[in-house]
Amino acid sequence: GALSISGTVDSLYSIAMAGQTAVQPHTYVFDVENFSLKTGEYSWNNDQDVQLRLNFDGTRVMHALMVRNDEQFSLTGVLHHNGDFDFDAMLNNFDLSEVSYLVRNQEMRRPDQGFRGRTSATLHLAGSTENPVITFAASSDSIFFRQTRIGSVGADIRYRDLGATIDLTVKKLSQDSVPSLSVKGTLPVNLAFTSVEERFPDEKQ
Numbered sequence: 510g511a512l513s514i515s516g517t518v519d520s521l522y523s524i525a526m527a528g529q530t531a532v533q534p535h536t537y538v539f540d541v542e543n544f545s546l547k548t549g550e551y552s553w554n555n556d557q558d559v560q561l562r563l564n565f566d567g568t569r570v571m572h573a574l575m576v577r578n579d580e581q582f583s584l585t586g587v588l589h590h591n592g593d594f595d596f597d598a599m600l601n602n603f604d605l606s607e608v609s610y611l612v613r614n615q616e617m618r619r620p621d622q623g624f625r626g627r628t629s630a631t632l633h634l635a636g637s638t639e640n641p642v643i644t645f646a647a648s649s650d651s652i653f654f655r656q657t658r659i660g661s662v663g664a665d666i667r668y669r670d671l672g673a674t675i676d677l678t679v680k681k682l683s684q685d686s687v688p689s690l691s692v693k694g695t696l697p698v699n700l701a702f703t704s705v706e707e708r709f710p711d712e713k714q
Contacts, residue, residue: 511529513526537564538561566589567588570585581600593635623654628648631646638702662677677691
């Protein structure tokens with residue numbers, strides 16, 4: 510059958526999708542041919558069909574690739590019926606000047622008042638809402654904020670069991686052998702999505 514959904518999230522973001530649904534043995538199939546996410550003049554659209562499957566295992570994202578100009582965002586993974594999840598996301602060549610649209614900041618849209626540069630990132634999110642496992646890596650080049658050059662930024666963050674390992678480097682130029690800023694260490698923190706009483710416990714439990 511045909512699938513058509515549209516709506517607004519938080520009075521800011523418009524979502525529209527259209528596609529087809531089908532029933533296979535023990536599986537509901539959702540193939541979204543057109544998917545868009547917009548806020549004002551800023552929009553992302555699917556490059557190929559967004560493919561979802563619903564069965565006894567849970568809801569699985571088989572394929573989801575969104576594009577805007579030469580930027581890409583992809584998502585795959587599964588949300589199990591018991592609430593556990595296992596997702597992989599990738600952001601490629603994201604234009605940091607667009608942060609102003611996401612945070613709805615008009616001042617940052619003025620010339621030399623926001624971010625400039627490109628960034629790419631990967632995210633692996635698994636576990637449960639109470640006990641997630643997070644692996645995040647990002648790299649950015651030629652980053653500016655307003656008229657201040659930040660340079661190239663690399664980040665690697667890993668979280669599990671109430672602790673995060675952080676590796677952050679900043680270089681004026683990507684080819685520099687010595688970073689202008691380096692932050693490495695561990696941080697006791699609770700990044701659970703539910704049942705959180707204290708984000709920053711005094712010590713790792």
